[in-house]
Amino acid sequence: MFSANTYQKRRKDLCKVIKKGMVLLPGNMPVPMNYPSNHLRFRQDSSFLYYCGLDYPNLNLVIDADSGESTLFGDDLTVSDIVWEGERTSIQELAKMAGIDHFLQNKELPNSVQSKKESIHYLPQYRADQKSFINRFFNGNGRGSSKKLIQAVIRQRSIKSEEEIIEIEEGLVITAEMHKLAMMLTRPGTKEQTVVGQIEGFALSYGRRMAYPVIFSVRGEILHNNDYFNTMKTGQLVLNDSGAESPLHYASDITRTFPVDGQFNNRQKAIYNIVHEMQSEAFKYCEPGKSYKDAHLKAASIAVEGLKARGLMKGNVKDAVDAGAHALFFPHGLGHMLGLDVHDMEGLGEDLVGYDDKKDRSDQFGLAYLRLAKKLEPGFVLTVEPGIYFIPHLIDQWKADKKHINFINYDALEDYRNFGGIRIEDNIVITKDGYRILGPPIPKTIEEIETLMQENNG
Numbered sequence: 474m475f476s477a478n479t480y481q482k483r484r485k486d487l488c489k490v491i492k493k494g495m496v497l498l499p500g501n502m503p504v505p506m507n508y509p510s511n512h513l514r515f516r517q518d519s520s521f522l523y524y525c526g527l528d529y530p531n532l533n534l535v536i537d538a539d540s541g542e543s544t545l546f547g548d549d550l551t552v553s554d555i556v557w558e559g560e561r562t563s564i565q566e567l568a569k570m571a572g573i574d575h576f577l578q579n580k581e582l583p584n585s586v587q588s589k590k591e592s593i594h595y596l597p598q599y600r601a602d603q604k605s606f607i608n609r610f611f612n613g614n615g616r617g618s619s620k621k622l623i624q625a626v627i628r629q630r631s632i633k634s635e636e637e638i639i640e641i642e643e644g645l646v647i648t649a650e651m652h653k654l655a656m657m658l659t660r661p662g663t664k665e666q667t668v669v670g671q672i673e674g675f676a677l678s679y680g681r682r683m684a685y686p687v688i689f690s691v692r693g694e695i696l697h698n699n700d701y702f703n704t705m706k707t708g709q710l711v712l713n714d715s716g717a718e719s720p721l722h723y724a725s726d727i728t729r730t731f732p733v734d735g736q737f738n739n740r741q742k743a744i745y746n747i748v749h750e751m752q753s754e755a756f757k758y759c760e761p762g763k764s765y766k767d768a769h770l771k772a773a774s775i776a777v778e779g780l781k782a783r784g785l786m787k788g789n790v791k792d793a794v795d796a797g798a799h800a801l802f803f804p805h806g807l808g809h810m811l812g813l814d815v816h817d818m819e820g821l822g823e824d825l826v827g828y829d830d831k832k833d834r835s836d837q838f839g840l841a842y843l844r845l846a847k848k849l850e851p852g853f854v855l856t857v858e859p860g861i862y863f864i865p866h867l868i869d870q871w872k873a874d875k876k877h878i879n880f881i882n883y884d885a886l887e888d889y890r891n892f893g894g895i896r897i898e899d900n901i902v903i904t905k906d907g908y909r910i911l912g913p914p915i916p917k918t919i920e921e922i923e924t925l926m927q928e929n930n931g
Contacts, residue, residue: 474526474721475636477572483524483629484536484543490625491538494592497610498524500532502602514682518603519813520596520821522722523630525571529561533582534573538594544575546582583610594619596626599820623821630818631810631826632852637723638902638911641811641854644725645900645912647681647717652729652915655689655713656922657929661734665689665701665711672715681717684724684815688714693730693894694862696805705733710741710893716815724815726856727915728898735926737919740892744861745919747779748895751859755807759849759857759901759908766846769807772859773799773839777880780861785889788880798880800839801871802863808856809844811900816844817854849903854911858898863889 474480487496500521503512517528525534525545533546545568550561568576577585586593590611597618598604633641651672658668669689676683690698691705693712705711711733716725730745732738737745751772758768773794780786780802786793793799810817810826818826824834827845835841845855863886870876872883897917901908916922 474528474570477570479634479636480525481572485541486629487524487625488536488538488541490628491594491622494538494594495586495589496536496538496622497586497593497595498534498536499595499598499603499606500527500534501530501600502606503530504600504602516682517722519722519818520626520630522813523626525573526721527567527571528722529567531579532567533579535582535586542574544577544585545571545573546577546579546585548579591616594622596622597821623825627818627821627826630812632850633812633854633902634852637812638854640719640721640723641725641900642912644681644684644717644719644723645727647676647679648715648725648727649913649915651675651715651717652713652727653925655715656729656731656916656926659705659711659731659733659735659926660930661705661707663705665691665703665705668713669701672713676717679717680720684716684718684726688712688728691733691893693896694864694892695894696862707734708738709733710895712894712896714896714898722813724811724813724817725900725912726811726815726858726898727900727912728858728860728896729915729917729922730895730897731922731926735930736923741895742919743783744779744892745895747776748859748861748897749918750779751775751803751861752857752897752899755857755859756901756908759855759903760906761851761903762848764846764848765807765855766843768857769840769843769846770794772807773803776803776859776861784885785882786880787882793877793880796877796880797837797839798877800837801867801877801881802861803859804839804842804862804864804867805860806840806843806845808858808898811854811856819844851903851905853903854900855903856898856900858896860894860896862894862896863892864894865890 498521501518506513515530535544547564549563564576655668655672669687686699688698691703691709691711692698712730714728716727754775755768755772774790777786777790777793777799829847900911916925
């Protein structure tokens with residue numbers, strides 16, 4: 474946990490915005506894996522963590538915006554519980570650790586706020602058990618989540634403090650070693666699952682968990698591919714998108730793409746260098762006041778220029794980007810916010826996190842998946858992750874529909890059907906005058922990757 478003062482200040486700042494009423498923040502409950510007493514590993518709700526830091530199940534927090542005082546609701550373990558689970562810190566001590574004014578048993582929650590139920594603010598719930606809890610709490614008459622609270626929480630959590638950035642970099646220390654280990658273990662004849670098991674085990678050996686399910690595959694054109702059944706072969710590329718959490722559950726999110734046999738061929742080098750340039754140019758837009766949408770569109774322009782040089786696209790670059798023709802190869806957004814959630818706060822509403830009132834979300838394929846488009850501010854932590862992919866099903870569909878035939882050379886694409894995909898991703902913080910890449914260096918250039926892999930693969 475951070476200090477009690479950190480959580481007290483966060484709650485105090487929240488009350489200044491909410492002003493009246495009560496804020497209800499339910500903590501997460503244990504989730505059965507296959508029968509009631511066999512639970513999935515517990516993960517606390519991120520907003521609950523943000524305002525009190527208590528990483529225990531069956532807790533609820535109420536913040537009185539009028540008085541500024543907070544109450545923690547929970548239950549101490551019975552002797553029977555202790556037999557199975559061991560001792561746990563008392564609710565009184567947990568409240569003290571988080572600087573919370575009062576503590577009560579969970580059964581007292583409904584009565585303690587009965588008179589103010591009409592003025593209770595709560596956030597959108599993303600789990601069925603929490604939705605059920607809210608429904609029961611309001612006897613099925615809840616007014617819905619509070620947009621005022623949502624906007625206040627997003628505003629607070631968007632600006633990362635120095636201690637939060639330190640936590641993210643703690644996660645990146647482990648993540649960097651995971652990625653280097655993956656490169657060293659990858660070779661022809663090795664199963665994807667073997668490498669995934671090793672990098673997940675590495676994180677677990679340091680008491681860390683994954684911030685999200687590992688994406689590790691020679692089928693890198695499948696954007697969120699969580700299958701690991703392939704045996705890797707010479708001439709293939711493998712995409713590794715993985716990141717560990719910090720001790721306080723702050724996420725990291727890194728992608729590297731590298732050759733299975735440790736040596737890029739000329740075609741792979743050419744596409745890889747396009748993606749590397751896409752990221753380098755996007756970084757130039759990463760400073761306060763710049764629009765992240767503009768960074769995305771610049772990366773798209775670099776993709777078109779590079780693919781034109783390879784004979785895969787044609788026509789005017791700006792016209793191709795305006796039409797969305799690049800999205801055949803770059804169908805996702807440039808990046809997203811990062812924090813206690815790997816897609817930070819998106820459970821509160823992706824548009825509310827990544828867009829402001831002046832920027833309506835596009836419905837154009839590709840651009841519609843841009844999760845962050847608003848102007849950047851100091852303290853924002855985000856991913857920068859351009860990519861180029863050759864997706865056979867999408868190519869076939871667009872070709873059959875004769876989509877963007879003025880910009881795409883479909884015949885030339887036949888030789889790339891089995892290419893896969895390349896993505897390069899780093900995590901940055903926006904500073905007062907620019908940006909800083911977070912965490913230790915991870916091999917990224919062709920030379921760095923080949924050197925590490927060849928040194929360890931003989």
